[in-house]
Amino acid sequence: MGTAATTGSDKYGPKTKYLMLVFVCLFTFLVGGFGATLFNLLQVTVANDLGWTAGERAFVATGYSTGMIWFAFFSGLVVDKVNVKRMWGSLLVALAFFVILRAFVVGVTLYYIIMFVSGMVVSIINPLSTKVITLWFGHKQLAVANGFLTSSNPLGQFTANIFALPLIGLLGGQWQTLYIVLAVFIVVLGVAIFVFGKNRKSIDAALESDQIKSADELGIWKNLKAVVKVPQAWCYLVASGVFLGLVYGGGSQLYVVLQVDPNWALDAAAPGIVTAMNNIGSMIMYVVAPLIIGKFLAKNYDRNYRLIAIICGCLSAVLMFAGVRSYNFTAICVIFFINGIVFGQIVPAPKVLMLRLPQIAGARAGTAMGIYLTLNRIFQTIITAIFGMVLAINTTNPTEPLSWMYMLYLVAPVLIIVAWVLDNRQKKAAAAAAPE
CATH class of the missing domain: 1.20.1250.20 (MFS general substrate transporter like domains)
Incomplete structure (x- = not known):
């Protein structure tokens, strides 16, 4: 196990893990922090602009969290087996599509579906984010790398709370435009992961174990x-x-x-x-x-x-x-x-x-x-x-x-x-x- 991990580190170079950490933190900042807080901030504004009742607004608000409940478990099982880079980049591009739709959809039911699917996609990506940390950072660096990942969320929340409304003002007072800008950033991140990101097999993870010695010990049900x-x-x-x-x-x-x-x-x-x-x-x-x-x-x-x-x-x-x-x-x-x-x-x-x-x-x-x-x-x-x-x-x-x-x-x-x-x-x- 130790040999495999060392080989993987030499193959990708010492700077690769920091690039992957930047990608993980940017995702958490943009989606988990800024994006989620932006939706909460704009709930009343969106509902008023689209002519929803208070009950309809509350119904749509549950879509994102409901979507997040059901898929994290299954995603976690799959993440240990797939090409992390391809899965991550693809999901970000898909997520950006549903973020853009928030700027154009009016109906309550369709908006709920969009928020539900957005939550579902994010729930699939979340286990992947921590997986990336463990693939590239060993025991001595795990806590610090995870600290950067964790702090990216409240930093995104803080940024949205302070700057979201002024940004909307700079964008002509249209909240829809800010959603489009957010989607563009998510797409750029997804493409950057495809182009510059590196994949690493689970058996080569930097967070290694003396109890897991070969890929034969790994599998969905075995894990x-x-x-x-x-x-x-x-x-x-x-x-x-x-x-x-x-x-x-x-x-x-x-x-x-x-x-x-x-x-x-x-x-x-x-x-x-x-x-x-x-x-x-x-x-x-x-x-x-x-x-x-x-x-x-x-x-x-x-x-x-x-x-x-x-x-x-x-x-x-x-x-x-x-x-x-x-x-x-x-x-x-x-x-x-x-x-x-x-x-x-x-x-x-x-x-x-x-x-x-x-x-x-x-x-x-x-x-x-x-x-x-x-x-x-x-x-x-x-x-x-x-x-x-x-x-x-x-x-x-x-x-x-x-x-x-x-x-x-x-x-x-x-x-x-x-x-x-x-x-x-x-x-x-x-x-x-x-x-x-």
């Missing part, structure tokens, strides 16, 4: 069975699902609570500022945190990476609890910025630790990410619904149940600890069984 049999993987999958479910579920309700709770009674713009503070902190630390660990805590890196993630997970629960109970706008902004810094380690940690498992590594990263993304979507849907029901019951002081639900962030560090214990037990058992 799936290998991943689901690892208890540590399930710890990380559930840890991420619960944590991100709380992030998105709590985030959607936080906008409401900060306005309707009489102890807060903020205006409509204020909750966006609060969450922006969290996004700014996390966007920076997704990259900086693994760099700091790699630079100053490189000795016993694996232990230090887990330990800091556990501490950050616990701190995040306390910070969110304190922030929403502060009943002070300045205080919650400061606390959420600090929480964003803490997010920089705990949010990506379950994913990175899962990918570093020797049973998964780069060879089975697509399969693992297909399961990971599917479970994340399921947890987000369930937890968002639970948040909504709980807060609907308590309308006089919704901050109280919201703050206690944020304490469920503690599930993630607990499960990371459980996985750590299982790892140590397996290592001791393997050492005891090894011939002297």
Whole structure:
């Protein structure tokens, strides 16, 4: 395995992996960050311009997320077997076509179909993005490369929130034109991947494993069975699902609570500022945190990476609890910025630790990410619904149940600890069984 990986690195040269990282980050920035946020920003404007009712607008808004639920799992299985470059470039060109259609379609049903298919295509590409990272970056660089990938999303969100409306003004006040421009950028990216991108086989992945020695051990069903049999993987999958479910579920309700709770009674713009503070902190630390660990805590890196993630997970629960109970706008902004810094380690940690498992590594990263993304979507849907029901019951002081639900962030560090214990037990058992 090590020989294959080294050969692949020599064949493509040391700069290729950075080019592939740029491609992955640009996709995440354009589509996952800027594009998704642009749609949210323009929902009311589009509905008014096209003559939709509030119910029709809400119906169309569900299309993108619904499309994303169903295909990530199957995409993950396929990604480990196909030519990544060709699949990636082709899907981006297809996605650009559906983005352009948003500028011309008027009917509600057809617009919903366009958004559904867009979500479907993005869900197919998402496991592929992480697969690219594992193909080109090994154990020592994985966390940093993933940090750049992860931070590209909030950077795209931030850019859309700040610049989308001024850009529309520069484009003659037509939101349709901005969608066309976005589609052009996506097409250019897809073509650039076709022309300049490089393919790499799963068995040659830079994120190598001493437990996967030949291509004969890889296959759709072999990969799936290998991943689901690892208890540590399930710890990380559930840890991420619960944590991100709380992030998105709590985030959607936080906008409401900060306005309707009489102890807060903020205006409509204020909750966006609060969450922006969290996004700014996390966007920076997704990259900086693994760099700091790699630079100053490189000795016993694996232990230090887990330990800091556990501490950050616990701190995040306390910070969110304190922030929403502060009943002070300045205080919650400061606390959420600090929480964003803490997010920089705990949010990506379950994913990175899962990918570093020797049973998964780069060879089975697509399969693992297909399961990971599917479970994340399921947890987000369930937890968002639970948040909504709980807060609907308590309308006089919704901050109280919201703050206690944020304490469920503690599930993630607990499960990371459980996985750590299982790892140590397996290592001791393997050492005891090894011939002297």
